[in-house]
Amino acid sequence: xxxxxxxxxxxxxxxxxxxxxxxxxxxxxxxxxxxxxxxxxxxxxxxxxxxxxxxxxxxxxxxxxxxxxxxxxxxxxxxxxxxxxxxxxxxxxxxxxxxxxxxxxxxxxxxxxxx
Amino acid sequence: xxxxxxxxxxxxxxxxxxxxxxxxxxxxxxxxxxxxxxxxxxxxxxxxxxxxxxxxxxxxxxxxxxxxxxxxxxxxxxxxxxxxxxxxxxxxxxxxxxxxxxxxxxxxxxxxxxxxxxxxxxxxxxxxxxxxxxxxxxxxxxxx
Numbered sequence: 704x705x706x707x708x709x710x711x712x713x714x715x716x717x718x719x720x721x722x723x724x725x726x727x728x729x730x731x732x733x734x735x736x737x738x739x740x741x742x743x744x745x746x747x748x749x750x751x752x753x754x755x756x757x758x759x760x761x762x763x764x765x766x767x768x769x770x771x772x773x774x775x776x777x778x779x780x781x782x783x784x785x786x787x788x789x790x791x792x793x794x795x796x797x798x799x800x801x802x803x804x805x806x807x808x809x810x811x812x813x814x815x816x817x818x
Numbered sequence: 819x820x821x822x823x824x825x826x827x828x829x830x831x832x833x834x835x836x837x838x839x840x841x842x843x844x845x846x847x848x849x850x851x852x853x854x855x856x857x858x859x860x861x862x863x864x865x866x867x868x869x870x871x872x873x874x875x876x877x878x879x880x881x882x883x884x885x886x887x888x889x890x891x892x893x894x895x896x897x898x899x900x901x902x903x904x905x906x907x908x909x910x911x912x913x914x915x916x917x918x919x920x921x922x923x924x925x926x927x928x929x930x931x932x933x934x935x936x937x938x939x940x941x942x943x944x945x946x947x948x949x950x951x952x953x954x955x956x957x958x959x960x961x962x
Contacts, residue, residue: 707847714846715839722838722870726830729823731878731900732954735907736946738874741918741939744865746846748922748935751853757926759858764922766862771919774866775912778905781875785902789894792879792901796872807863815859 710750717746739774766811773807829881838870845869866915871908875901910953914946 725737744767751760780802784795845867853861879897886893918938925934 707850710846710850711843715843718842718845718870719835719839722842722874723827725874726826727822727824729821729826731903732907733820733947733950735904736911736914736950738868738871738904738908739911739915739946741865741915741942742842743845743849743867743869744918744922745935745939746842747849747865749931750850751858752926752931755858757931760931761923761926762858763853763862763865764919764926766859767865767919768916768923770863770866771912771916773863774868774871774915775909777868778871778909778912781871782902782905782909785898785905789898792898793872793876796868796875796905800868800872803868807866811860811863 706750706754710747713750714743714746718742739771739778769810769814770803770807772810773803773805776806777803826881829884830877834873834877837873841870841873866912866919868908871905875904878904907950910949911942911946913949914942917945918942 721737721740721742724740725734728734728737744764748760748763751763777799781796781799784790784799785792845864849861849864849867852864879901882897882900883893886896918941921938921941922934925937
């Protein structure tokens, strides 16, 4: 339980820090980079190495690549939909989250089957 | 030109900071729980989960709307275009995020963990900035 609380506090702090950087940096297109900063990874990887070792963390990092490809696809589609249809931002970003899940898990499953 | 605009911190309400903190903390806990239940291979996917992207993008829209409302204008469309620009930036950041993960994957089993994490973070910063600069230059030449 205490590990979960530590994860929560560190995760919240690191993610908030990157979000703050995104707030104060200009131009907006540059600040947008921080929307895809490795905040969750940085918050969690140290704890993972301490508890489960470097090999375990490396296995997580390998899958993170497919998660990043999913994030790229998701962010690109969000960008296109917002620019093309000018829909509500929160609604669009939440409704399109399955694109991240579909791409990430699809790639992970496909690579797991082919190896 | 990249610059810091400290005054934009005042535009964010305390409750919005709390929401980000809770989202970030929850996503970190979720990544840990998924890894514990289904193994590191599945849990790793959540290290690249768009944790605060939806709330960040909607904040940009609402700040842009407020700014326009002060001038007596409806900033809804402009806010959504600004959020779209933010998403384009995030897409570039994702390419750097994949490189960050690649460095961790290849480096952690062999080298010192602190050095690998520092190198991967530096690589993310450099690659994201270079990609942004290249794209900006291309757009500039296209418009010129």
